[in-house]
Amino acid sequence: MPIVRLRTGDLVDELMTGPCECGRTSPRIARIVGRASEITKVKGMFVVPRQVQDVFRTRGLERRFRLLVDRPERGRDTLTLELQGPAPASLEQLKADVESALRMRIDLAVVETVPEGPLLVDRRLQHA
Numbered sequence: 001m002p003i004v005r006l007r008t009g010d011l012v013d014e015l016m017t018g019p020c021e022c023g024r025t026s027p028r029i030a031r032i033v034g035r036a037s038e039i040t041k042v043k044g045m046f047v048v049p050r051q052v053q054d055v056f057r058t059r060g061l062e063r064r065f066r067l068l069v070d071r072p073e074r075g076r077d078t079l080t081l082e083l084q085g086p087a088p089a090s091l092e093q094l095k096a097d098v099e100s101a102l103r104m105r106i107d108l109a110v111v112e113t114v115p116e117g118p119l120l121v122d123r124r125l126q127h128a
Helices: 049-058 091-102
Strands: 010-012 032-035 040-042 045-047 065-070 078-084 107-111 120-122
Touching: 049 065, 049 091, 078 091, 091 107
Parallel strands: 065 120, 078 107
Antiparallel strands: 010 032, 040 045, 065 078
């Protein structure tokens, strides 16, 4: 039995309105490619950038950051927190606090600048 999943906030690749090869005329979607909001599922857990902001706020840290979701070829999803430098004194503790908030392991990268744009970038969609 086919399962249909379409929720508000889903981004679709294409809405096909022409008749199907089987003769049906109802509109259909090619595939779901992501979400419109800055929330995504990684390793079975929802990742919300607000959770990272809350950790930063409790530690009195005001830095630009972004979360990058990748899927190495035929690999498991990875989540990287890019933090605009310089590195804070307790970098390992910050990583542990963010991992605790997100309930998953992350990679932490201190970078010179974080580009303008969304706080969560899902690069899995670019390789699909």
